[in-house]
Each structure stands twice: as C-alpha cells, then as structure tokens.
Amino acid sequence: MLWLALHFHSLSLEVFSRGAAVPEPLAVVEKQGSRTRVIACNDAAAACGVRVGMAAPAAQALADGLVVRRRDPEAERESLAGLAVWAGRFTPSVSLEPPDGLLLEISTCLSLHRGLANLLKLARAGINEMGYAAAMACAPSSHGARLLAQAGIEKAVRDPARLEQILAALPVGLLDQPQAVLEGLERVGARTIGDCLRLPRGGVARRFGQSLVDELDLALGRLPEARAFFVPPASFERSLELPAPVHDAEALQFAARRLLPELEGFLVLRQAGVQELELACRHERRDPTLIKLGFAKPTRDAGRMQLLLRETLGRTRLEAPVHTIALRAPLVLPLSGSSTDLFQKTREADGDLLLERLRIRLGKDAVYGVETAADHRPERAWRPAHGPKRAADANRHRPLWLLPSPLPCHDGRLKLTSGPERIESGWWDGGDVARDYYMAEDRNGAQLWVYCDRVSGEWYVHGVFA
Numbered sequence: 001m002l003w004l005a006l007h008f009h010s011l012s013l014e015v016f017s018r019g020a021a022v023p024e025p026l027a028v029v030e031k032q033g034s035r036t037r038v039i040a041c042n043d044a045a046a047a048c049g050v051r052v053g054m055a056a057p058a059a060q061a062l063a064d065g066l067v068v069r070r071r072d073p074e075a076e077r078e079s080l081a082g083l084a085v086w087a088g089r090f091t092p093s094v095s096l097e098p099p100d101g102l103l104l105e106i107s108t109c110l111s112l113h114r115g116l117a118n119l120l121k122l123a124r125a126g127i128n129e130m131g132y133a134a135a136m137a138c139a140p141s142s143h144g145a146r147l148l149a150q151a152g153i154e155k156a157v158r159d160p161a162r163l164e165q166i167l168a169a170l171p172v173g174l175l176d177q178p179q180a181v182l183e184g185l186e187r188v189g190a191r192t193i194g195d196c197l198r199l200p201r202g203g204v205a206r207r208f209g210q211s212l213v214d215e216l217d218l219a220l221g222r223l224p225e226a227r228a229f230f231v232p233p234a235s236f237e238r239s240l241e242l243p244a245p246v247h248d249a250e251a252l253q254f255a256a257r258r259l260l261p262e263l264e265g266f267l268v269l270r271q272a273g274v275q276e277l278e279l280a281c282r283h284e285r286r287d288p289t290l291i292k293l294g295f296a297k298p299t300r301d302a303g304r305m306q307l308l309l310r311e312t313l314g315r316t317r318l319e320a321p322v323h324t325i326a327l328r329a330p331l332v333l334p335l336s337g338s339s340t341d342l343f344q345k346t347r348e349a350d351g352d353l354l355l356e357r358l359r360i361r362l363g364k365d366a367v368y369g370v371e372t373a374a375d376h377r378p379e380r381a382w383r384p385a386h387g388p389k390r391a392a393d394a395n396r397h398r399p400l401w402l403l404p405s406p407l408p409c410h411d412g413r414l415k416l417t418s419g420p421e422r423i424e425s426g427w428w429d430g431g432d433v434a435r436d437y438y439m440a441e442d443r444n445g446a447q448l449w450v451y452c453d454r455v456s457g458e459w460y461v462h463g464v465f466a
Contacts, residue, residue, distance in 0.1 A: 002107040005145035013040040018131025019255040020243040088269030141221035168194030245321035264302040273298030273335035283320040399463035406460035
C-alpha cells in the first residue's frame with residue numbers, strides 16, 4: 001500500500017481567511033486556562049508583530065485593524081469533510097484524520113493519474129486553488145505518512161527501511177500519546193522516535209503502556225491498521241463565510257471559486273455531472289439572493305463552471321451586502337464517458353459553452369435549440385427546445401432549411417432527382433395533407449425540396465438543401 005498524508009497546518013486560520021482576495025491582518029484565538037491566546041495568525045498579522053501564544057488583548061494593541069476570530073471547531077470539521085469530498089477525485093479510499101489531516105490510499109490509482117509525481121502536482125494545485133496550505137508526504141503505512149506530513153517532511157518514501165531511518169529522527173512530541181507519556185520519555189532521555197525504538201520493547205510497554213509500542217509498529221508498517229474510509233454525502237452543499245460583507249456581486253467570484261474544486265471532486269467520485277447550480281448569497285435580516293447557473297449539458301468541469309459563474313455575477317445586482325455564500329447542486333445526473341474523437345468533443349464543448357454564455361447575456365428564453373416532434377408533416381415535425389434534447393438521426397432526403405410557407409413552383413424546368421416520398425397525415429386535427437415530395441434541381445443547380453399536392457395537382461417548393 002501507499003498512503004498520501006495531507007496535513008492542513010493552518011486550517012483553523014483558513015476557515016476564516018480563504019474567501020478573501022486581499023488578506024487583512026487576522027488572528028485566531030482560543031481560551032487556554034483563564035486567558036485567551038492567539039493560536040494562529042496570517043502573514044499580515046505577523047508583520048505587525050502578532051505571534052502565536054500572545055494574549056489576545058496584546059495582539060490587538062500591536063496591530064491596528066487586526067481582525068480577531070474565535071476558533072471554530074465546527075467550521076474546521078466541515079472544511080475537512082469538504083476536503084475529503086474534493087480528494088475523492090483521486091481515490092475513493094479517503095480517511096479523515098481529525099482535526100487537520102487526510103489520508104489517501106493511492107497505490108491503486110497511480111496509473112490513472114499518470115504516476116505519483118503528477119498526482120502530487122494535481123493535489124498541490126487543487127489545495128492552492130481552494131485556499132488551503134498543506135504538507136504532503138507518502139509512505140507505505142498511513143501512520144508513517146501522517147508523522148512525516150506533521151513534521152513538514154514532504155517526501156515520498158516507499159522503502160520501509162528508509163521510512164524507519166527518517167522517522168527515527170522525528171521528535172516524540174509528534175506521537176499521539178498522552179502528555180504524561182511524553183514527559184516520561186523526556187525524563188529517560190528518549191527525545192526522538194529513534195530513541196524509543198532503541199529501548200527494550202517489554203520495558204517500554206510496562207512503563208509507558210502498550211499503546212506506545214503499537215503506535216511505533218503502526219508507523220513502521222509492522223502492525224496492520226484498520227481505517228474507516230470517508231463516505232461522501234448524497235448531495236452537495238458547501239458554504240463559505242466571507243471575511244467582510246461584500247456589496248458587489250462580481251466581487252463574490254473569488255470566494256465562489258474556492259468551492260468549485262470541492263464540487264468537481266464530489267462529481268468525479270459520483271461519476272456524475274450537474275446541469276444547474278445555485279449560489280445562495282446570504283444577507284443580514286433578509287432572504288438570500290439566489291443566483292442560478294444553467295448548462296447546456298451535464299458537466300463536472302470546474303473551469304467551465306467558473307467561466308459561467310463570472311458571466312452571471314457580472315450581470316447580477318445585489319440589494320444588500322453578502323456575508324456568506326453557499327454553493328448547492330440541486331440535481332446530480334449520471335455522466336458516463338464518451339468515445340467520440342478528440343476534435344468532435346472539443347467542437348461540441350465549444351458549442352455548449354457558447355450557448356450557455358448567450359443565455360446568460362440575452363436571457364434563457366431568447367436562445368433555444370430545435371428538437372423533433374412526433375408528426376409526419378414537415379412543418380410540424382420540429383419545435384423549439386430550451387433544454388438539451390437527443391436529436392433524431394438526420395434524413396438525407398429532407399433539407400434542414402424549410403421555407404416559412406410553401407411557395408408555388410412556376411418553373412417547369414425543374415429536374416427531379418429522387419422521390420417520391422408520400423405523406424398523408426393530419427386528418428384528425430383539420431390540417432390534413434396529401435403530398436408527394438421530390439428532390440429537385442433548378443436551372444442554376446440549386447437543390448430544392450418540392451412536392452405535388454395530390455388533391456389540386458399544384459407543385460410547391462417547401463425547402464432548400466445546403
């Protein structure tokens with residue numbers, strides 16, 4: 001097995017800061033004993049002299065305009081779950097490591113992502129796009145990978161002997177042991193994991209407990225570890241609190257971008273797509289503003305969603321400041337793979353994107369397609385379609401361009417090239433027809449679709465071939 005560990009070392013800070021394009025000085029505080037202290041701060045706050053462990057009042061006195069937020073464990077849990085949903089795009093074997101870690105079993109999916117190096121590159125890009133920072137490490141054991149990531153050692157170690165050599169240099173403080181055990185190890189001079197490994201196993205178990213021995217064996221891969229894998233939710237809805245109220249809809253684009261990779265990972269894991277998205281903009285003391293995005297066909301491409309979102313937000317006016325946004329996929333549709341050739345797929349995607357952008361700019365009712373109707377009469381065999389429909393196979397004996405109404409044919413020098421196709425229909429609704437259709441060519445070489453009315457004997461031009 002090969003495990004990828006992701007350690008989100010600034011998660012308590014990023015749940016508040018990742019929605020801001022330009023970060024303000026921000027510090028996260030937590031009550032420790034009788035005092036409230038800084039547990040995390042961003043670079044802007046650190047530049048003002050704020051440090052982790054500093055009392056909250058002292059930090060506010062140092063940095064003018066410092067935004068102080070109390071730690072929100074619930075928001076951290078939700079963010080970690082959202083990251084697990086995103087990680088499903090790489091492998092379904094994702095395990096939560098609260099409060100700030102994920103473990104991915106990736107040995108079975110390396111070929112799918114063109115090797116380990118490319119997978120790590122994609123993971124890094126996705127994490128940055130969502131506004132997080134993480135240390136990444138790989139090891140044959142999940143616990144060993146987690147210890148490497150927590151120590152900030154970003155290595156991909158596959159050899160167990162090499163893993164033991166690297167882990168031996170790590171401090172015992174990284175182990176998941178009670179404080180009393182860590183202090184006891186310090187007293188006997190065991191300051192690193194290597195020091196613990198050199199101690200007699202029996203004596204270590206008697207003095208510090210079997211859990212310490214088991215944890216060392218788990219880290220080295222000597223003891224199997226049963227892990228529960230994350231089960232993604234049945235539907236997608238993620239919210240993001242903004243650092244400050246936003247008055248302009250276009251300014252919401254940066255924050256909304258943070259949520260799209262999570263949605264893409266959710267859809268990849270479900271092998272599904274969405275045809276409609278809802279972005280809820282929440283205000284104080286009034287109902288949310290709902291912004292809807294519609295796609296010509298189901299998609300899970302975050303880049304395409306972002307482009308349509310930018311078009312939509314640029315034409316939206318907010319009636320009140322927004323403090324939180326929520327992205328929701330109301331309906332998830334199966335999205336199977338396609339075996340069409342590369343160039344045709346590109347042309348279809350470009351056409352769909354053009355249709356979606358035109359609908360945003362001109363209105364949904366101003367742009368539509370055409371679908372077939374169950375009627376043999378040519379003028380009634382089609383109708384406007386606002387949603388994507390499966391087109392019927394083209395009939396090469398019928399033109400795509402029909403005239404608004406048939407025109408009498410006075411040119412007797414038409415050359416009939418094929419036919420007839422007899423149509424007798426419509427007697428039940430008063431629009432009955434009895435016609436024989438032919439393909440014809442006029443003296444200029446134009447290809448026409450003509451018919452002879454079997455009742456009157458008159459000839460008419462009904463369509464033109466390209």
